[in-house]
Amino acid sequence: MSATVSPLAPKSYPDMPSIRGVRMATAAAGIKYKNRTDVLLMAFDRPAVVAGVFTKSKCPSAPVDHCRASLGHGVARGVVVNSGNANAFTGKKGKEATALTAKSAAAALGCDENEIYLASTGVIGEPLDATKFSGVLGDMATGATGDFWLEAAKAIMTTDTYPKVATRTAEIGGIKVTINGIAKGAGMIAPDMATMLSFVVTDADIAARALQGLLSAGVEPSFNAITVDSDTSTSDTLLLFATGAASADGQKTVETADDPALSGFKLALNDLLMDLALQVVRDGEGARKMVEITVTGAESDAAAKKIALSIANSPLVKTAVAGEDANWGRIVMAVGKSGEMADRDRLAIWFGDVRVAVGGERDPAYSEDATTAVMQKQDIPVRVDIGLGEGKATVWTCDLTKEYVAINGDYRS
Amino acid sequence: MSATVSPLAPKSYPDMPSIRGVRMATAAAGIKYKNRTDVLLMAFDRPAVVAGVFTKSKCPSAPVDHCRASLGHGVARGVVVNSGNANAFTGKKGKEATALTAKSAAAALGCDENEIYLASTGVIGEPLDATKFSGVLGDMATGATGDFWLEAAKAIMTTDTYPKVATRTAEIGGIKVTINGIAKGAGMIAPDMATMLSFVVTDADIAARALQGLLSAGVEPSFNAITVDSDTSTSDTLLLFATGAASADGQKTVETADDPALSGFKLALNDLLMDLALQVVRDGEGARKMVEITVTGAESDAAAKKIALSIANSPLVKTAVAGEDANWGRIVMAVGKSGEMADRDRLAIWFGDVRVAVGGERDPAYSEDATTAVMQKQDIPVRVDIGLGEGKATVWTCDLTKEYVAINGDYRS
Numbered sequence: 001m002s003a004t005v006s007p008l009a010p011k012s013y014p015d016m017p018s019i020r021g022v023r024m025a026t027a028a029a030g031i032k033y034k035n036r037t038d039v040l041l042m043a044f045d046r047p048a049v050v051a052g053v054f055t056k057s058k059c060p061s062a063p064v065d066h067c068r069a070s071l072g073h074g075v076a077r078g079v080v081v082n083s084g085n086a087n088a089f090t091g092k093k094g095k096e097a098t099a100l101t102a103k104s105a106a107a108a109l110g111c112d113e114n115e116i117y118l119a120s121t122g123v124i125g126e127p128l129d130a131t132k133f134s135g136v137l138g139d140m141a142t143g144a145t146g147d148f149w150l151e152a153a154k155a156i157m158t159t160d161t162y163p164k165v166a167t168r169t170a171e172i173g174g175i176k177v178t179i180n181g182i183a184k185g186a187g188m189i190a191p192d193m194a195t196m197l198s199f200v201v202t203d204a205d206i207a208a209r210a211l212q213g214l215l216s217a218g219v220e221p222s223f224n225a226i227t228v229d230s231d232t233s234t235s236d237t238l239l240l241f242a243t244g245a246a247s248a249d250g251q252k253t254v255e256t257a258d259d260p261a262l263s264g265f266k267l268a269l270n271d272l273l274m275d276l277a278l279q280v281v282r283d284g285e286g287a288r289k290m291v292e293i294t295v296t297g298a299e300s301d302a303a304a305k306k307i308a309l310s311i312a313n314s315p316l317v318k319t320a321v322a323g324e325d326a327n328w329g330r331i332v333m334a335v336g337k338s339g340e341m342a343d344r345d346r347l348a349i350w351f352g353d354v355r356v357a358v359g360g361e362r363d364p365a366y367s368e369d370a371t372t373a374v375m376q377k378q379d380i381p382v383r384v385d386i387g388l389g390e391g392k393a394t395v396w397t398c399d400l401t402k403e404y405v406a407i408n409g410d411y412r413s
Numbered sequence: 414m415s416a417t418v419s420p421l422a423p424k425s426y427p428d429m430p431s432i433r434g435v436r437m438a439t440a441a442a443g444i445k446y447k448n449r450t451d452v453l454l455m456a457f458d459r460p461a462v463v464a465g466v467f468t469k470s471k472c473p474s475a476p477v478d479h480c481r482a483s484l485g486h487g488v489a490r491g492v493v494v495n496s497g498n499a500n501a502f503t504g505k506k507g508k509e510a511t512a513l514t515a516k517s518a519a520a521a522l523g524c525d526e527n528e529i530y531l532a533s534t535g536v537i538g539e540p541l542d543a544t545k546f547s548g549v550l551g552d553m554a555t556g557a558t559g560d561f562w563l564e565a566a567k568a569i570m571t572t573d574t575y576p577k578v579a580t581r582t583a584e585i586g587g588i589k590v591t592i593n594g595i596a597k598g599a600g601m602i603a604p605d606m607a608t609m610l611s612f613v614v615t616d617a618d619i620a621a622r623a624l625q626g627l628l629s630a631g632v633e634p635s636f637n638a639i640t641v642d643s644d645t646s647t648s649d650t651l652l653l654f655a656t657g658a659a660s661a662d663g664q665k666t667v668e669t670a671d672d673p674a675l676s677g678f679k680l681a682l683n684d685l686l687m688d689l690a691l692q693v694v695r696d697g698e699g700a701r702k703m704v705e706i707t708v709t710g711a712e713s714d715a716a717a718k719k720i721a722l723s724i725a726n727s728p729l730v731k732t733a734v735a736g737e738d739a740n741w742g743r744i745v746m747a748v749g750k751s752g753e754m755a756d757r758d759r760l761a762i763w764f765g766d767v768r769v770a771v772g773g774e775r776d777p778a779y780s781e782d783a784t785t786a787v788m789q790k791q792d793i794p795v796r797v798d799i800g801l802g803e804g805k806a807t808v809w810t811c812d813l814t815k816e817y818v819a820i821n822g823d824y825r826s
Contacts, residue, residue, distance in 0.1 A: 057749030059757040089745045089757060091774025124742025125775050188729060188746060229728040230643075231743075232750035315642040315728070315813075316601060316821055323822025329537025330644075332502045333601060336472030337645035344472040344502060361504025362538050400728075402815040408729055409736025 008282035008290050008378060008398070009162040016167050018146035019180050020203045021045055021243025025140035025148070026155040029133040032084030032122055037155035039133045040081040041140040042199065043109055047075035048241040050117065051212035053219050055236035061088035063118040064237060066098040070114045074208045076241055077111035079199060080118050080137065081156050083184070087120040087128040088234040097130040104134035108141040119197050119237045121158050121184060153182040156197055159407060160186045164279040170204075170268035173261050175251035177204040179269055183276040187285040187408060189228035198223070198238045198276055204265060205244035205253045213257025214269055215240045222273035225305070225395045228284035229404070230313040240269075281396045286403030289321050290396065294383045298391035303340040305393035307386065310338035318400035321380060326371035328356045331384060346387030351375065421695035421703050421791060421811070422575040429580050431559030432593050433616045434458055434656025438553035438561070439568040442546040445497030445535055450568035452546045453494040454553040455612065456522055460488035461654040463530065464625035466632050468649035474501035476531040477648060479511040483527045487621045489654055490524035492612060493531050493550065494569050496597070500533040500541040501647040510543040517547035521554040532610050532650045534571050534597060566595040569610055572820060573599045577692040583617075583681035586674050588664035590617040592682055596689040600698040600821060602641035611636070611651045611689055617678060618657035618666045626670025627682055628653045635686040638718070638808045641697035642817070643726040653682075694809045699816030702734050703809065707796045711804035716753040718806035720799065723751035731813035734793060739784035741769045744797060759800030764788065 022044055026037040052071050054064050070076075080101050087094050102113040109116075120128060153163035164183040169176055181200035188196065206214070215238070223238060247253065254261055282290055293311050298304035311317055311334040320327035328349050335342050345360035352374035355363045374380060435457055439450040465484050467477050483489075493514050500507050515526040522529075533541060566576035577596040582589055596611035619627070628651070636651060660666065667674055695703055706724050711717035724730055724747040733740035741762050748755050758773035765787035768776045787793060 055749075056752075057746070058751070058753070058755040059745050059749030059760070086742070089742060089760075089770065089774060091758065091772060093774060124740075124745055125770065126742075127775070231727050231729045231746060234746055234749055314644050315817070316644045319818050319821035322818060325822065327537075329499070329502060329539075332472050332537055333470070333644060333647055336468075336470030336647055338471070339469075340471070342471040345504065347472070347502075357502065357538065359504060361502060361506060362540070400818060402818045404728070405732050405735060405813060405815045405818060408732035409738065 004161065006161045006283050007288055010279065013150060013165060014167050016149035016165055016180055017178055019178055019201050019243065020245035021048065022201050023144035023146050024152045025144040026151050027133060027136050027140055031082055031132055038083045040152050040155040041105070041137060041144060042079040043141050043144045044077050044241065044243055046243065047077055047115065048243045049206060049208045049211050050074065050076040051208065051215040051240045053215055053238045055233055057232055057234045059089060059234050061086055061120060061235040062090060062094035062098045063087055063120045064235060066102065066118050067237060070117060073114040075115055076117055077115040078105045078109045079239065080105050080116065081197065082120050082133065083156050083158050084122040085120060085126055085128040086122045086124045086235050088124040090125065090127050093127040097128045100130045100134050104137045108137040117239055119235065121156065121196050121235055124234060149180055149182060156182070156184040158184065158186065159285055160184050160283050162283060164276055166272045166275040168268040168272045170265040172204055172251050172254060172265050175246055175249045177202055177246045177251065177265065179272050181272050181276050183280055185280040186283045187228055188231045188233040189226065189280060189284065196233050196236055200272065201241045201243065203243050203245040205247040205251050206242045207253055207255045210254055210257045210259065211240055211242050214262070214266060218270045218273045222270065222277040226277050226281040227309060227312050227395065227397050228281060278396060281398055284398035285407045286401040287398030288401055289399040290379045291321055291398065292379065292381045292394060292396055294392070294394045295386065296383065296392040297386040297388055299341050299389045300391040301393055304391040305395065307335055307338045307340050307384070308393050308395040310334045312395050312397035315400055318397065322399035322401045324372065324375040326351055326356065326375050331382065335384060341388055342386055343388060348385040348387065350383040352381055417574065419574045419696050420701055423692065426563060426578060427580050429562035429578055429593055430591055432591055432614050432656065433658035434461065435614050435654070436557035436559050437565045438557040439564050440546060440549050440553055444495055444545055451496045453565050453568040454550060454557060455492040456554050456557045457490050457654065457656055459656065460490055460528065461656045462619060462621045462624050463487065463489040464621065464628040464653045466628055466651045468646055470645055470647045472502060472647050474499050474533060474648040475503060475507035475511045476500055476533045477650060479515065479531050480650060483530060486527040488528055489530055490528040491518045491522045492652065493518050493529065494610065495533050495546065496569050496571050497535040498533060498539055498541040499535050499537045499648050501537040503538065503540050506540040510541045513543045513547050517550045521551040530652055532648065534569065534609050534648055537647060562593055562595060566597070569597040571597065571599070572698055573597050573696050575696060577689055579685045579688040581681040581685045583678040585617055585664050585667060585678050588659055588662045590615055590659045590664065590678065592685050594685050594689050596693055598693040599696045600641055601644045601646040602639065602693060602697065609646050609649055613685065614654045614656065616656050616658040618660040618664050619655045620666055620668045623667055623670045623672065624653055624655055627679060631683045631686045635683065635690040639690050639694040640722060640725050640808065640810050641694060691809060694811055697811035698820045699814040700811030701814055702812040703792045704734055704811065705792065705794045705807060705809050707805070707807045708799065709796065709805045710799040710801055712754050712802045713804040714806055717804040718808065720748055720751045720753050720797070721806050721808040723747045725808050725810035728813055731810065735812035735814045737785065737788040739764055739769065739788050744795065748797060754801055755799055756801060761798040761800065763796040765794055
């Protein structure tokens, strides 16, 4: 947690309604931080359906291993998240820590260990002393409450400067359902996945396969389209739980992701995932500006995304944004290095509504003043048309500032 | 050119001998910089054999287009290089500028335009006014001298803080030959190619195909194994010229790169390319530390190089180095995100001679003090053993500092 809140933080937080079937509690276990909460317990009163997406890292954390194994079981009774220590690259001790946590949480909630989901975020390589919080999970389970989303989001923060929450409603077969989500992440943020940790809960009644289908599709244009620093975490975890409590109102279980009954829910879920993902990138370490990069006219959507990410991950582009310098030559560079088809003489580039380059050279009507005015804003839209096909994609990133270097040059110690 | 010389700069420069058959001159044309030289002319008294390697950017500069076209012709009489403007993404005007420069240089040297090689470095997207120097090429050709390597290296600098020169000798069939090289580059440096501009000249008598073979092989472990910021320039150009003057001493033309007569020359050339490449990375924008990353035990050499570059390009690794923080967890992260096969439980990591992680967790004998002592040095060797195969590779990078952000946040304006 930083003393200074990102200038890109939301101006206000939504009122987060309770979601029937889930309760939460937090605790201050002193894992790394002082005078703040660092453990979150989510408890599902009845087994919740669960879907998950995890880091593609070849060196995943122990909690990611645990979640992947639990997912096969298919239902969740509890989630334990700690901040301050990622329990990644911690060998046997890491596995012992996840085992102890799962066992303690299962005892507290009266369920099986494979109904417990775990996530840890913080420094890599330090053994996690799970005894610091395993003893309090019972009390946490007893005291857990439904109206606790913002506090939950705070407990899982690391270098985040603000908690990230979002809520949406939708109707399934005429029955109103709610979706709430929290997320954390500020650095080591890159596809795929982009967030470090996010937990989304709905009271809708949706079968496991449908839920996983919705989540896998929803993550692509949201969490998998943001990057802070191109560094992919060992711990990225996005879990979606469906408590099914809306069945009490008459909502019928939906079995498949493509069921038309889910169309409204799908929109609401995707919108919520996008909201959380953008909150993550807006809290990028040291960020002062947000950049939305849209690539059109590429050979395919995949090519467009690769070009857009090449721009979004370029240190030279990101430092230029930090310096409010409309250095569109670096956009050309980043397009050129992406490896995707491009024809210099067909490229066009816009900052905001100002076209700065077209037909392989600077726009004849180029205005330094107009371009600079765009660069001085907090949110900067960049558009690149490749001029070759129909492929398009949008990704989001932030600028690269001296504060990013300062934050990351002295994080561990 | 920066006011402050990189702390990683060479302590002294070698005496650069003349190379028979090549002369050089510089001029101050005021393309962008004041009170310094910014144009270099290299003149070959007789047609020199030439080999080249260029950026893989899909948006190459106009001079790169020109050089690629000339290479088919196979011999060189002159090279014109300017700093301050890359003549990249400059459309028709860019082509007109290269045409004018080639025409003027050909007139000055009494040769064909396709015997002229061109390179430009500096800002992208600004039209280059070649009339600023096209008129003085005649005088430059007349005044050119053989003993001018360091001045030549100075004229092609942009954000470089020191000129980069190297010299080697070798024997071919008992006849002594010399190789001299200059390079420039400090940012927008990443494979492939890593340097922005480098020009190497030998008096050896080597046929075009053999020369190209030597250069293409030599660039892989040198210029293609360094990265400052993962950003590949539109303008990267490495040219190798053989004047053939040593034939006057009895050196017989070598026709193929694998001719045993070239074994000593090959070593000397590769050593010189490595020397220049390391000088480039040691002048990385804002660099205070140099990091040598060796990956062993990967599935293949290619996999090892990909993992090594994933580490070398990670902003989180580079900022940790800047902060003298032995944050080896970020090395694990970078191995994991590379996409190459890795087994967390077989990884071992060393900083210098200190093994910090082994068998999937922190080394039991880990000493923070010993590790910190390594991190406080100027040159930091990092070794990662993947534990899966025989593949190995070494790459070099520098740290990511606040100065990098400062330099690149305000370069263009």
